[in-house]
Structure formats: C-alpha cells, structure tokens
Amino acid sequence: MKKVVVIGSGFSSLSAATYLAQAGFDVGIYEKNDTVGGRCRQFTKDGFTFDMGPSWYWMPDIFDDYFADFGRKTSEFYALDRLDPGYQIVFEDRSLPIGASVEAIAREFEAIEPNSGGKLKAFLKKAATNYEIAIKKIVLRPGKSPLELITPETAVRVGQFIQSVSDEVKKNFKSPQLRSALEFPVLFLGAKPENTPAFYIFMNHADYGLGTWHPKGGMYEIVKAMKKVAEDLGVCIHTSSPVAKINVSPSGKTTGISLHDGSAIEADYVVSGADYHHSETLLDQAYRQYSESYWSKRTFAPSSLLFYVGFNKKLDQKLLHHNLFFDTDFKAHAKNIYDDPAWPEDPLFYANFPSATDPSMAPEGKEAGFFLIPIAPGIEDTQALRDHYFKRLIERLEAYTNDALEPHIEFVESFCVNDFIEAYNSYKGNAYGLANTLRQTAFLRPKLQSKKVKNLYFTGQLTVPGPGVPPALISGKLVAQLIKEVAS
Ligand SMILES: Cc1cc2nc3c(=O)[nH]c(=O)nc-3n(C[C@H](O)[C@H](O)[C@H](O)COP(=O)(O)OP(=O)(O)OC[C@H]3O[C@@H](n4cnc5c(N)ncnc54)[C@H](O)[C@@H]3O)c2cc1C
Known part of the structure; x- marks a missing residue:
C-alpha cells in the first residue's frame, strides 16, 4: 500500500485525503492546530457558536457531488436551509434584499432602475451558461496547460476572458447600487471586479440562481462531515502536529516529512494543503519553485x-442572517486593499x-454576531487599530x-493579520489565498505538482482552481487524480 502524507487539514487537504484513501x-x-478544518474553525463561548472563517454556503451542488463521490449524501451529515432573503445589501438610502427567487430579485431591481428586471434575467441566463461550462468542464482540469481552457464553448467566448466583470455589469446596468450588487459575488475570488475576467459572472448564477444556504449548526458541520468520511475510509488524522520539513532524497524525490518534535514520517507521496508559500519554505532553497x-x-x-461578538439580546429585525454594509465608497476601500495598502478610512463591512435563523448558534434571547472588514494583507495589526475599527463598526x-x-455586548474577540499568520502560516496574513485575476487563472496559478521534487504535490486556495470552500473541495480531488494517474 503506497503511503501519502497530507500536510494541513483544511477543506482541500481533507478532500485530497479522502479521494486518495478511497483509491487505496x-x-x-x-495538522499544526488542535482541530481540523483549517480556516473553517469554530469558536464557542458562553453558549455562543461562531464560524471563525467561511460563513456563506454557496454552490450546494459541489458539496453534494463531493459526498456522492463517496456514496454518501449531504443530508446524512447536516441539515441545510435555503435563506430567504439570502442576504441584504445595506446602501446609504435603502437596503436591497436578495430573495430566494429570480422573480423576487428582479422586482427589487425594477424598483431601483426601470427595465433592469428583464436585463437581470438575460444576464443570469448568460451567468448560468458560464457556470455549466466552468464547473462541468474547466474547473475539473489540473491547470497544467493553456489548452485546458480551450473548449468549443470557451472558443466562442474569448471576449469574456479579455473583458472584466465590471465591463459586463456596466454594459447592462446604470444604477451604481445594482452594479455593486452584481459585482459583489466575484469579491469571493479575491480581486477587484475590474480585474476579474467577465467569464466569472458565473458567480452571479451561484448567488441568485443556486442561492445562499445555511448548514444548521454552522459551517463547521461540513468539516465534521468530511472528517467522518475520512475516518470511515481509514485516514489517520494527527492534530497538534506541525510539520517542520519536507524531506527530499539526493535524487530529488520526497521521502516524507519531519515534525517539529523531531520525528520523521516516511511517505511515497507528500501533498501539502498548507499555504503554498509556507509549504515551499519547508523545503531546502534548491527545491523551491x-x-x-x-x-x-x-x-x-x-x-x-x-x-x-456575543450580544445579550436579540437584535433588530432590520438585520438579517447575512448583511453587507455597502454604505461607503467601495472604490476608496478597494484602493486601500489592492493598490495602496493601508487601513481604509471608511470601510464597508x-x-x-x-x-437570526439558527437558534443553536446562541443562547435563547441572545445574538451571535460575526463581523468582517476586508483589508490589505501584510498591513500593521495592533490592538489599538482593532479597537478603533470595532467602535466605528458598532x-x-x-x-x-x-x-x-x-x-448589550457580553464579549468581543478579534482576529486579524497577525492571527492569520500565527494560526495558519498564511502569507502576509491573507484570509483566502491567491486571487483569481486574468493573470492568475488556471494554468497561470502555482502548480499542483512540484516541478523540482518528484512525488510532491500542493493543493488549496493558492493553487487551482482558487479561493473558497467549493474550489478547495475540487482542488483536493484534482491533486488526488494526479497522484492516482502516476501511481497506476
Ligand atoms: C474570514 C474568512 C471568510 C471566508 N468566507 C468564505 C465563505 O463565506 N465561503 C467560502 O466558500 N469561502 C470562504 N472563505 C475561504 C475559504 O474558507 C478558504 O478558501 C478555504 O477554507 C481554504 O481551504 P484550504 O484547504 O485551501 O486552506 P486552509 O483552510 O488554510 O488549510 C490549511 C491548513 O494547513 C495547516 N498548516 C499550515 N502550516 C502547517 C504546517 N507547517 N504543518 C501542519 N499543518 C499546517 C493550517 O493550520 C490549516 O489547517 C473564507 C475565508 C476566511 C478566512
């Protein structure tokens, strides 16, 4: 039986581990931390439960496909509720609820811009077609060659790789609020909409078409489910086991890993799901790509x-499960994230x-609040800055x-750049990996397979396909496929 060591236990690692165990x-x-799940950790305090990382359950089809690959069903592990409205966007003068049907969303659009409802339906039709092409064809390719992107469907859509999501949205909608609403989903890919290829409007189908779901008990239920699948397949999970080195023989082949306690674990293949940059620092300089x-x-x-934040009372009805406060200038905020790294003057959050929808997340009569302000990776992180932004946010x-x-605040805990670095060995404290820009898409991303060390592989949000929980599941599947091919 060939032995594989998997570094880290985020979604990509759990996915790779399960597919490889299934293949024998x-x-x-x-995993360095004392729990599995990587950036999807859970924090509990005084009866409150918080997902520390991801909170949006999008693309339920990808989760269903993952469990189906193991002859299992999502519903075996957790109950899913489709939120209605899925979320709301709070603008300066109004809030825009995104309902659970395209008809409902189109009505809201019409109220903001005449004739935009019909345009939205046409836009979403295109987004749905792109989703089919992206998810059924392109995303399941390992990013080895540019030819992977060329299919009969993409060949006639070259313009969508040259133009940006912003261009596509602007062509169809005039209202700045509707434009912001339609540009929001690609923020999950990590870059500005003006730097993200128009083809990625498939995220709008993921949003309005497939909906926003909530696993009862929180996102950590997905981690528990994948851990169960892994254990059922015989995967051995070692937590509190930070990897110090990836060992390489003089012939340039990995022989396994060494842990911080000095012990060595031999393996035929090593897959690292830790941040790619950190993973390469586990190698001697000569073996880094x-x-x-x-x-x-x-x-x-x-x-x-x-x-x-734990609140000792239920909050206002005006607040939903997911709320995007887009009531400040996003362009100025985005500039501070991407072009001119600094703390934003007036951030959106x-x-x-x-x-609000799942009573199991807080004690009766109380509310659990999770707040996120996107900021540039690598900027200064002090308690004084955190306190300043918390005060403004409240x-x-x-x-x-x-x-x-x-x-009514019972307690506040915070997490920022320094914690991302310490908890996950994250490059500059990035929250969700390497952005999917035109120059960082598919074959232009860091590779799944090392070019310098035989039998060494990488998975996760810094390689293909990119940031997010569904892509992490796919990334693990892709890397397992590559190993199965060479081993057979
Ligand atoms: C705040 C936040 C909000 C997000 N929101 C969403 C969302 O709503 N929806 C969505 O789909 N996605 C969201 N994401 C993105 C999503 O969570 C990630 O893309 C995904 O979880 C990444 O999984 P991964 O396996 O690539 O990496 P990780 O989860 O980072 O896993 C890597 C693991 O490697 C471990 N590790 C690092 N170094 C070592 C070492 N030397 N030895 C052993 N182990 C090591 C780390 O501890 C970690 O457990 C969010 C992320 C964050 C941080």
Whole structure:
C-alpha cells in the first residue's frame, strides 16, 4: 500500500485525503492546530457558536457531488436551509434584499432602475451558461496547460476572458447600487471586479440562481462531515502536529516529512494543503519553485479584521442572517486593499448573525454576531487599530438599527493579520489565498505538482482552481487524480 502524507487539514487537504484513501492509499494527515478544518474553525463561548472563517454556503451542488463521490449524501451529515432573503445589501438610502427567487430579485431591481428586471434575467441566463461550462468542464482540469481552457464553448467566448466583470455589469446596468450588487459575488475570488475576467459572472448564477444556504449548526458541520468520511475510509488524522520539513532524497524525490518534535514520517507521496508559500519554505532553497519576489508580485485575496461578538439580546429585525454594509465608497476601500495598502478610512463591512435563523448558534434571547472588514494583507495589526475599527463598526450598526447596542455586548474577540499568520502560516496574513485575476487563472496559478521534487504535490486556495470552500473541495480531488494517474 503506497503511503501519502497530507500536510494541513483544511477543506482541500481533507478532500485530497479522502479521494486518495478511497483509491487505496494509506493516508495520514498532519495538522499544526488542535482541530481540523483549517480556516473553517469554530469558536464557542458562553453558549455562543461562531464560524471563525467561511460563513456563506454557496454552490450546494459541489458539496453534494463531493459526498456522492463517496456514496454518501449531504443530508446524512447536516441539515441545510435555503435563506430567504439570502442576504441584504445595506446602501446609504435603502437596503436591497436578495430573495430566494429570480422573480423576487428582479422586482427589487425594477424598483431601483426601470427595465433592469428583464436585463437581470438575460444576464443570469448568460451567468448560468458560464457556470455549466466552468464547473462541468474547466474547473475539473489540473491547470497544467493553456489548452485546458480551450473548449468549443470557451472558443466562442474569448471576449469574456479579455473583458472584466465590471465591463459586463456596466454594459447592462446604470444604477451604481445594482452594479455593486452584481459585482459583489466575484469579491469571493479575491480581486477587484475590474480585474476579474467577465467569464466569472458565473458567480452571479451561484448567488441568485443556486442561492445562499445555511448548514444548521454552522459551517463547521461540513468539516465534521468530511472528517467522518475520512475516518470511515481509514485516514489517520494527527492534530497538534506541525510539520517542520519536507524531506527530499539526493535524487530529488520526497521521502516524507519531519515534525517539529523531531520525528520523521516516511511517505511515497507528500501533498501539502498548507499555504503554498509556507509549504515551499519547508523545503531546502534548491527545491523551491517560486522565489520571494514571485510571491510578492502576486495579487493576494484580502486579509480581514474579524470580530466575534456575543450580544445579550436579540437584535433588530432590520438585520438579517447575512448583511453587507455597502454604505461607503467601495472604490476608496478597494484602493486601500489592492493598490495602496493601508487601513481604509471608511470601510464597508459584512455583518453575520447566524442566530437570526439558527437558534443553536446562541443562547435563547441572545445574538451571535460575526463581523468582517476586508483589508490589505501584510498591513500593521495592533490592538489599538482593532479597537478603533470595532467602535466605528458598532456606531454604524447602531445608526442603522437606531438602537443602543454597545451596552448589550457580553464579549468581543478579534482576529486579524497577525492571527492569520500565527494560526495558519498564511502569507502576509491573507484570509483566502491567491486571487483569481486574468493573470492568475488556471494554468497561470502555482502548480499542483512540484516541478523540482518528484512525488510532491500542493493543493488549496493558492493553487487551482482558487479561493473558497467549493474550489478547495475540487482542488483536493484534482491533486488526488494526479497522484492516482502516476501511481497506476
Ligand atoms: C474570514 C474568512 C471568510 C471566508 N468566507 C468564505 C465563505 O463565506 N465561503 C467560502 O466558500 N469561502 C470562504 N472563505 C475561504 C475559504 O474558507 C478558504 O478558501 C478555504 O477554507 C481554504 O481551504 P484550504 O484547504 O485551501 O486552506 P486552509 O483552510 O488554510 O488549510 C490549511 C491548513 O494547513 C495547516 N498548516 C499550515 N502550516 C502547517 C504546517 N507547517 N504543518 C501542519 N499543518 C499546517 C493550517 O493550520 C490549516 O489547517 C473564507 C475565508 C476566511 C478566512
């Protein structure tokens, strides 16, 4: 039985481990933290439950496909609710609820811009076609060659790789609010909509077409489910086991890993699901494929300032499960994330109250609040800065709800750049990997297979296909496929 060591236990690692175990490999996972799940960790305090990372469950088909590959069903592991409205966008003068049907969303669009409802339907038709092409064809390719992108369907859509999502949206909608609403989904890919190829409007189908779901008990239920699938397949999971080195023989083949406690684990193949940059630092210099200068020139997805807040009362009805506060100038904020890294003057932010729809997330009569401000990776992170932004955030929330919330805060915990680095060995504290820009798409991303070390592979949000939980599941499947091919 060939042995595989998997570094890290994020979604991509869990996915790779399960597919490899299913194919008959002897698989061991080595995770530095004391729990599995990577950036999808759970924090519990005084009866409150918080997902520390991802909170949007999009593309349920990808999760269903993953479990089906193992003869299992998503519903075996957790109950899913489709949220209606899925979320709302709070603008300066109104809020825009995104309902669970295209008809409902089209009505809201019409109220903002005449004739935009019909245009939205046409736009979503195109987005749905792109989704079919992207998910059924392109995304399942390993990013080895540019030819992978050329299919009969993409050949007639070359313009969509040259134009940006912003161009596509602007062509169809005049209202700045509707434009922001339609540009929001691609923020999950880590770059500005003007730098993201128009083809990626398939994210609008993921959003309006497939909907926003909530796994009862929170996103960590997905991790628990994948851990169960892994254990059922015989994967050995070692937590609190930070990897110190990827060992390489003089013939340029990996022989396994060494842990920080000095023990060595031999393996025929090593797959690292830790951040790609960090994974390469586990190798001697001669075996690294990408230089520091390479990494410093990439566009990374933002880092984030996060707050986990326990409120001792239920909050205003005006706040939904997911709320995007787009009531400030996004262009100025985006400039501080991507072009001129600095703390934003007036940030937009995301507020998540899972207990608004799922009573299991907070004690009765109380509310769990999770807040996220996207920021540039690598910027200064101090307690004073965190306190300053928390105060501003609560003031804006109080103004929106017309309610004094500060006296009702039981506790606040925060997480920012320094924590991302310490907890996950994240490059510059990025929250969700390497952005999917035109120059960082598919075969232009860091490779799944090392060019310098035989039998060494990488998976996760810095390689193909990119950031997000569904792509992480696919990334693990792709890397397992590559190993199965060479091993057979
Ligand atoms: C705040 C936040 C919000 C997000 N929101 C969403 C969302 O709503 N929806 C969505 O789909 N996606 C979201 N994402 C993105 C999504 O969570 C990630 O893209 C995905 O979880 C990444 O999985 P991964 O396996 O690539 O990496 P990770 O989850 O980072 O896993 C890597 C693992 O490697 C471990 N590791 C690192 N170094 C070592 C070492 N030396 N030895 C052993 N182990 C090591 C780390 O501890 C970690 O467990 C969000 C991310 C964040 C941070």
